[in-house]
Amino acid sequence: MKLEGTSYQIQGVDLLNVANEFGSPVYVYDADKIVKQYKQLSAAFKGVDLKLKYACKALTNISILKLLKKQGCGLDTVSIQEVMLGLEAGYEPHEILYTPNCVSFDEIQRAVKIGVQINIDNISILEQFGDAYGSTIPVCIRLNPHIMAGGHSHISVGHIDSKFGISIHQVPHLVRVVKTYDIRVNGLHMHTGSDILDAEVFLTGADLLFNVASEFKDLEFMDFGSGFKVGYRPGDVTTDIKSLGEKITKRFKEFCSEYGRKLELWFEPGKYLVSESGYFLVQANVIKQTTSTVFVGVDSGQNHLLRPKLYDAYHTITNLSNAAGTKRIYSVVGYICETDTLAYDRQLNEVREGDILAIHNAGAYAISMSSNYNSRYRPAEVLIYKGKAHLIRKRETFEDLTRNQVVIDI
Ligand SMILES: *Cc1c(COP(=O)(O)O)cnc(C)c1O
Numbered sequence: 001m002k003l004e005g006t007s008y009q010i011q012g013v014d015l016l017n018v019a020n021e022f023g024s025p026v027y028v029y030d031a032d033k034i035v036k037q038y039k040q041l042s043a044a045f046k047g048v049d050l051k052l053k054y055a056c057k058a059l060t061n062i063s064i065l066k067l068l069k070k071q072g073c074g075l076d077t078v079s080i081q082e083v084m085l086g087l088e089a090g091y092e093p094h095e096i097l098y099t100p101n102c103v104s105f106d107e108i109q110r111a112v113k114i115g116v117q118i119n120i121d122n123i124s125i126l127e128q129f130g131d132a133y134g135s136t137i138p139v140c141i142r143l144n145p146h147i148m149a150g151g152h153s154h155i156s157v158g159h160i161d162s163k164f165g166i167s168i169h170q171v172p173h174l175v176r177v178v179k180t181y182d183i184r185v186n187g188l189h190m191h192t193g194s195d196i197l198d199a200e201v202f203l204t205g206a207d208l209l210f211n212v213a214s215e216f217k218d219l220e221f222m223d224f225g226s227g228f229k230v231g232y233r234p235g236d237v238t239t240d241i242k243s244l245g246e247k248i249t250k251r252f253k254e255f256c257s258e259y260g261r262k263l264e265l266w267f268e269p270g271k272y273l274v275s276e277s278g279y280f281l282v283q284a285n286v287i288k289q290t291t292s293t294v295f296v297g298v299d300s301g302q303n304h305l306l307r308p309k310l311y312d313a314y315h316t317i318t319n320l321s322n323a324a325g326t327k328r329i330y331s332v333v334g335y336i337c338e339t340d341t342l343a344y345d346r347q348l349n350e351v352r353e354g355d356i357l358a359i360h361n362a363g364a365y366a367i368s369m370s371s372n373y374n375s376r377y378r379p380a381e382v383l384i385y386k387g388k389a390h391l392i393r394k395r396e397t398f399e400d401l402t403r404n405q406v407v408i409d410i
Contacts (some may be wrong), residue, residue: 006323024283025300031385033277044245055270058364063392065089076268130181140187145205191225221264228272271364278363301334303373316360325349
């Protein structure tokens with residue numbers, strides 16, 4: 001988003017015009033930013049066979065999936081429905097990694113039939129898998145190296161009590177199961193959680209995986225998940241992709257020569273690819289002065305953007321309608337009958353009723369976590385692509401609320 005005079009623009013498209021044309025609230029994504037992030041990440045890992053698998057739970061709109069496919073990206077999915085969305089977007093089954101957690105074996109069998117790469121994260125399911133397929137279907141194993149990443153307890157998935165992955169301490173048993181059923185392990189995987197700040201955390205986990213790799217002779221790839229951190233708050237420390245890339249590339253090449261074969265290096269970025277591309281445009285419905293606070297009440301809330309409520313996430317906000325206005329301090333709250341504060345104590349250019357605000361970093365885990373709570377419609381989505389605003393999801397209507405309800409005679 002760029003400020004030209006008093007107009008905030010993406011690729012020359014005035015965001016106020018987008019709000020006018022498509023209504024508010026509306027999610028807007030900048031295709032150029034997604035492509036830029038993809039290229040930046042790809043460029044950081046030179047000289048290795050890199051495969052990026054977009055973790056599409058961050059944002060599953062089919063047009064976004066198509067945009068990333070066009071760049072050469074694969075897909076990381078966590079449900080059979082995400083697999084189906086990937087196919088709908090034109091991905092080949094072999095480009096899709098399926099990394100479920102606690103799903104039924106039936107669902108895994110459906111994924112096998114489709115032909116996607118299976119990633120298994122517990123021994124019980126692995127035994128069922130071995131029993132059903134033996135060595136006929138290759139499988140990736142998700143390990144938990146118990147590396148603590150990031151500062152927020154909700155998004156650290158590598159610790160000892162985590163439900164994710166097979167513990168690195170269980171490797172001897174894992175190897176027994178693999179041998180017993182003659183399972184063909186073609187990949188090792190770890191995803192230590194969101195927000196990895198320095199290369200050392202990554203490399204500590206990676207080294208643990210490299211150490212156990214010698215137990216598996218059929219490896220084709222190593223998948224180090226994600227955790228690439230982007231800035232949400234001004235001054236936030238973000239992952240230094242270039243330096244991380246150099247360090248991991250070097251270590252990975254050494255590992256491949258020890259292992260005796262060149263493997264593919266996989267990552268599954270979600271947030272890194274799409275977070276900063278997104279802006280959520282909302283309208284200020286009311287300005288409410290209480291004894292201690294000036295509230296801006298907007299036409300949205302935790303139903304559309306849950307992260308502030310769920311994770312205490314900080315999202316920068318800009319008043320698009322008053323770029324030159326005097327700065328004043330506000331708390332921005334939603335219209336849901338809950339305490340759904342979107343932002344505390346923010347300096348914004350003076351907000352007047354009717355102004356359009358842009359909530360930043362609204363590409364990842366934003367609309368994909370939205371709900372119909374308070375019987376509100378989910379917003380529309382717009383993609384700015386090649387200098388034009390394209391509607392990529394319609395706003396819901398009353399029919400969406402009633403469609404699956406079965407009204408009985410009472
Ligand atoms: C959510 C998830 C990711 C993506 O994490 P980001 O922080 O959005 O990059 C990658 N891999 C797996 C297995 C995930 O569950």
